[in-house]
Amino acid sequence: MPLPTFTTISNTPAPSPTMTRTDAATKLGLSPTALDKLVHTGILDLPISTERVSALSDRPLLSVTSGELTVLRTDSPQPASDDDDRTVIGFHTSMENEEICDTSLRWWRCDPARVVDNKLLVVTIATIPVAAFLVTAHIAQAPSGKRTVRHRFDGRLLARLQADGRVVQVSEVADLGRRVRDLMHSRIITISGGPIGYLGPNPERAQPRR
Numbered sequence: 001m002p003l004p005t006f007t008t009i010s011n012t013p014a015p016s017p018t019m020t021r022t023d024a025a026t027k028l029g030l031s032p033t034a035l036d037k038l039v040h041t042g043i044l045d046l047p048i049s050t051e052r053v054s055a056l057s058d059r060p061l062l063s064v065t066s067g068e069l070t071v072l073r074t075d076s077p078q079p080a081s082d083d084d085d086r087t088v089i090g091f092h093t094s095m096e097n098e099e100i101c102d103t104s105l106r107w108w109r110c111d112p113a114r115v116v117d118n119k120l121l122v123v124t125i126a127t128i129p130v131a132a133f134l135v136t137a138h139i140a141q142a143p144s145g146k147r148t149v150r151h152r153f154d155g156r157l158l159a160r161l162q163a164d165g166r167v168v169q170v171s172e173v174a175d176l177g178r179r180v181r182d183l184m185h186s187r188i189i190t191i192s193g194g195p196i197g198y199l200g201p202n203p204e205r206a207q208p209r210r
Helices: 021-028 032-040 050-057 097-104 112-118 177-184
Strands: 069-073 120-125 128-144 148-161 167-169 196-199
Touching: 021 032, 021 050, 069 112, 097 120, 097 128, 097 148, 112 120, 112 128, 112 148, 112 196, 120 177, 128 177, 148 177, 167 177
Parallel strands: 069 120
Antiparallel strands: 069 196, 120 128, 128 148, 148 167
């Protein structure tokens, strides 16, 4: 009698192509509220793709070795207040480039000289970069309340995240191409009391909750 031949059958179930909200938040190290921001801005679709979540979680954490990066942490599009010259504030992957500029470059409580000096400004949703700007000038300021001043900047949109999940280069600036590509394919964590934060060589330790 000939010797038997064998095969093996894995008892490990194949991974599901979709994830629950809770599982996706856990894999990305985010709070459920922060995970919802990724859905509401078009970065994640419903049902939530396991492959897409894995791709985002595999991104390296951005570290600044010299200089400083200005980070605008924003949310899904919301109606602007009555005293604002914008129609909406926030970000969505379906926005046109001009809309992203309008919502991202004004009006923010910050140190305007610091923002201009840093030159690069990145917009993030729950640690995911969605747009990168070269800030060229501080062009206006406006009072907001009794003690608050908000600032507006001029700048060039360098790259942005599209609805299909691809990062596209919008305009080129000498010596910035590689830097912007690295930035836009990373995850960024900053600590700040408001929308504008700064990432320097020695950031405080934080968990990615925004």
